[in-house]
Amino acid sequence: MMEYRAGNIGALEEIFQRYKKPILNYAFKLLSSFADAEDVVGEVFYILTSSKDKYEPRAKFNTWIYTIAHNVAIDRIRKRRKISFFWQKKDKENNSYEELDIPDTRFMPDANAEENDVASYVKKAIDKLPFQLKEAIVLRQYHNLTYEEIGVVLNCSLSKVKILIFRAKETLRKELWPYMEEVR
Amino acid sequence: MIFIHSKIKKIISAYLDNEVSEKEKNLVEEHLKKCTFCRKYYENLQRLSSALNKYKEEELSSDLEQRIKNNFLGGKYKGVAKMKNKKLIVGISSGALAILLMFVFVGHIQNSIQKRIHNAYLELSGEKQYESVSGGEEYSSSIGDGSVINSQYPQARKVEKWRDLNRSQGSLEDSKASRKSIYADSNKAWMATSGKYAAGYAGHDYAYQLNVPSESLIKPSITGVEEGPIVIVEPYLPATGKEDKLIRNAYATLEVENIQKVYDEIVKVGKGKNGYLAAANFNESTSGRVNAQIILRVPKEKFEETIDEIRKLGQVKRFDIHSIDVSQDYSSLVSELNTIKTVYDKIAEKLKEKKTDIQGAIRLESQLSPIAKRIEAIRSKIAEYDNLIAVSTITINLYEVSWKLMIQESLKETKQRFVAFVASLLKNSVTLLPLLAIVCVIGFVCVALAKKLISVVKKIFTKKSS
Numbered sequence: 243m244m245e246y247r248a249g250n251i252g253a254l255e256e257i258f259q260r261y262k263k264p265i266l267n268y269a270f271k272l273l274s275s276f277a278d279a280e281d282v283v284g285e286v287f288y289i290l291t292s293s294k295d296k297y298e299p300r301a302k303f304n305t306w307i308y309t310i311a312h313n314v315a316i317d318r319i320r321k322r323r324k325i326s327f328f329w330q331k332k333d334k335e336n337n338s339y340e341e342l343d344i345p346d347t348r349f350m351p352d353a354n355a356e357e358n359d360v361a362s363y364v365k366k367a368i369d370k371l372p373f374q375l376k377e378a379i380v381l382r383q384y385h386n387l388t389y390e391e392i393g394v395v396l397n398c399s400l401s402k403v404k405i406l407i408f409r410a411k412e413t414l415r416k417e418l419w420p421y422m423e424e425v426r
Numbered sequence: 427m428i429f430i431h432s433k434i435k436k437i438i439s440a441y442l443d444n445e446v447s448e449k450e451k452n453l454v455e456e457h458l459k460k461c462t463f464c465r466k467y468y469e470n471l472q473r474l475s476s477a478l479n480k481y482k483e484e485e486l487s488s489d490l491e492q493r494i495k496n497n498f499l500g501g502k503y504k505g506v507a508k509m510k511n512k513k514l515i516v517g518i519s520s521g522a523l524a525i526l527l528m529f530v531f532v533g534h535i536q537n538s539i540q541k542r543i544h545n546a547y548l549e550l551s552g553e554k555q556y557e558s559v560s561g562g563e564e565y566s567s568s569i570g571d572g573s574v575i576n577s578q579y580p581q582a583r584k585v586e587k588w589r590d591l592n593r594s595q596g597s598l599e600d601s602k603a604s605r606k607s608i609y610a611d612s613n614k615a616w617m618a619t620s621g622k623y624a625a626g627y628a629g630h631d632y633a634y635q636l637n638v639p640s641e642s643l644i645k646p647s648i649t650g651v652e653e654g655p656i657v658i659v660e661p662y663l664p665a666t667g668k669e670d671k672l673i674r675n676a677y678a679t680l681e682v683e684n685i686q687k688v689y690d691e692i693v694k695v696g697k698g699k700n701g702y703l704a705a706a707n708f709n710e711s712t713s714g715r716v717n718a719q720i721i722l723r724v725p726k727e728k729f730e731e732t733i734d735e736i737r738k739l740g741q742v743k744r745f746d747i748h749s750i751d752v753s754q755d756y757s758s759l760v761s762e763l764n765t766i767k768t769v770y771d772k773i774a775e776k777l778k779e780k781k782t783d784i785q786g787a788i789r790l791e792s793q794l795s796p797i798a799k800r801i802e803a804i805r806s807k808i809a810e811y812d813n814l815i816a817v818s819t820i821t822i823n824l825y826e827v828s829w830k831l832m833i834q835e836s837l838k839e840t841k842q843r844f845v846a847f848v849a850s851l852l853k854n855s856v857t858l859l860p861l862l863a864i865v866c867v868i869g870f871v872c873v874a875l876a877k878k879l880i881s882v883v884k885k886i887f888t889k890k891s892s
Contacts, residue, residue, distance in 0.1 A: 267483055280486065280487065280490050283494065284494055299821070364478055379478075382478075383475070383478050384481070388441070404436065405436070408435070408436045414478070415471065415474050416472055419470070
């Protein structure tokens, strides 16, 4: 990032190649919509380029970029809420926007998806998680961020991160126990 | 024990993630050796972790990747800006559309109200079909020597009345047909009288000009309009020479610095030209502005000189000279006077001769007295004309320049206008309030729809590409 700030466009290319996939998956898991996730990627890199001067070298770069993605995703969810005000009554219990979003059929269980069965249940279980728990477990499980880094991204204390991840694991464990035997 | 287990569980979760201190690590490892329940839990979490890892990674669609690369690797990312622009464009255009619709709607309402009022007026006024009404057709024909035939027709809307008017023409379906028939008739006239024909078009009114020799003035050759009202307007004849009987008047408005001084000057000028002051009045308005009106009469020979001198006395704000040609009137009065005088002389002679009896004399006397009265009237009229012709009238309006007053007045005017503006704004906004509310709702829905549409289209596209 420092190289990019110094004017090296190639450094930016490297950042993009390294982070495009993680950011996309992070956003997809949070928002459950591929289109939105792609938008988030675009927006994250836009913010990255437009606010390169705000980057402080003492912060770790991956926490910085995940923080941007986190903020953009939250922004998306707020916008969705505004639109859903027009189009449907929000399901208060599980915060779902299924009526609003076009269902993502890629993870629907279908004939050739025996292999994907576990994956689809995992997705469903993660989708059901409350937003903060979801974020914490996703960052830990899929992006290998340390608890401390997660604390920076979510702007909370280390102990809170611990609790969030513990709760997320507990919920997922209860949700996924019938399928866990298959694994090993 | 349960309490310890629940505490240990939290630490096990962190232990799996390598997020424990050395002390906690030892604690967990010790505990796992002893407790089967917690070992099971530990294994469960391990399984969970591997289950979660089944979740497949997603790939960025290649076109989006390319787009992002193109846009932001060149130094700036246009995609989001574009999207923002799109939103802005959608917002602005829907707003503009709403405003346009509002204007059209309001304009339509106003128009229909005006039409209704106008129609009501036409119906109430009944027989006024020949009056010139705005939007109606107007034809005028001009005759070669300067005389003009003006024929005014009712509005095109009043087709029935047109039909009545043009019975001789046969069927006239609409005003267009009438126009054509007039055109044809004018052509006939042109052919019949070998005059000149010219037609002009301006806006939605047609004007037809027909130039024909003067002898055809007696009966206009436009057959289709014979039943219509034909007004023969006397031509304006410019003065041709000294023999003309012209009454000349001038009106001037001057802005002066010192009204009293200028007044004295004017009187002096008038006297210098053998004229006199016919009337003068001063008046001070409530705002403190002094105005004066002076009517000066000077012999016609000194008219121009006087005017030239007066114009030098202040800043001329308005100036008119009118000449009224009374030659025709004058000569007809003179000839009438001569004729009547001859008759009078004859009767008077008969009376002098005393050839009639008393009854005859009385009869003659009674005939004589109205003639004598008429002679007096004509003489006085001629004397009046003589006076008016010999002495011209100059009316001068004066007002004083006062900066203070001017500023005061302009401020007052501005205030009045502002108040009127605010009042009309309030009035309009109150009447338009329900409409505005409807427009707002429509605009709101439009924007929401547009947003929804964009997101749906985007989703479809991304689906296709992925």
